[in-house]
């Protein structure tokens with residue numbers, strides 16, 4: 001079955017086939033994306049209100065702060081390897097939510113700030129975490145000529161209807177030699193292939209784009225970036241959030257989740273690397289670099 005509703009954001013091909021119910025695949029480059037005609041009728045801001053962080057997707061994002069910050073510290077350690085003299089540099093996080101990454105990164109940079117469309121999360125970031133953050137859409141926000149040295153999108157690109165436009169604007173908002181650092185699911189991974197439609201990261205309307213290593217490299221190059229690092233990125237997760245995801249959301253057994261929680265059985269966390277989340281760092285290509293030099297990483 002073919003669809004001609006929208007063009008591929010990686011190669012602009014207008015044709016797609018149905019990969020799973022509600023999920024399309026580009027016939028030319030194989031990029032996988034949600035059927036936006038079906039899913040983007042809802043207002044994105046409405047998806048990311050308090051409910052998203054306390055029940056709809058996360059069990060309790062704020063209570064998970066220590067575990068989330070463990071993840072962010074690990075990502076930051078890798079990122080700092082690619083930033084010379086970070087203490088003189090500025091960092092912007094797109095999709096900063098409650099500011100937990102900005103809090104961790106702040107001491108290492110001259111200036112860190114964030115942007116997020118969730119008003120409640122941004123208020124929390126400013127008032128409770130004490131970091132600089134604005135509520136708004138990165139695409140329409142006016143940075144008034146201010147440029148950054150590092151732009152981060154942690155688990156954010158997959159949420160965006162037009163991620164390529166975010167990358168294009170990120171390019172314009174970066175100083176020469178600036179870098180972009182991001183994490184997102186890898187639909188080419190063994191786990192994603194094995195699980196098919198049941199892969200835990202396939203859940204429109206909050207996840208709309210499903211990159212593979214190949215489509216990620218291509219979309220970055222299209223927007224003027226040279227990939228310089230890629231790995232599979234593990235994560236720490238609280239038992240509470242994992243149990244909420246499996247019992248309450250997947251299996252429809254919220255009472256079992258509540259019972260475990262009430263009896264104090266979910267107060268621990270664990271590390272996991274399923275090799276299905278990619279961590280990519282890419283450098284802004286300078287004007288003097290020709291396309292031939294943009295070899296990126298291997299396949």
Ligand SMILES: [Zn+2]
Pocket residue numbers: 008009010011012013026027028029030031
């Ligand atoms: Zn395509």
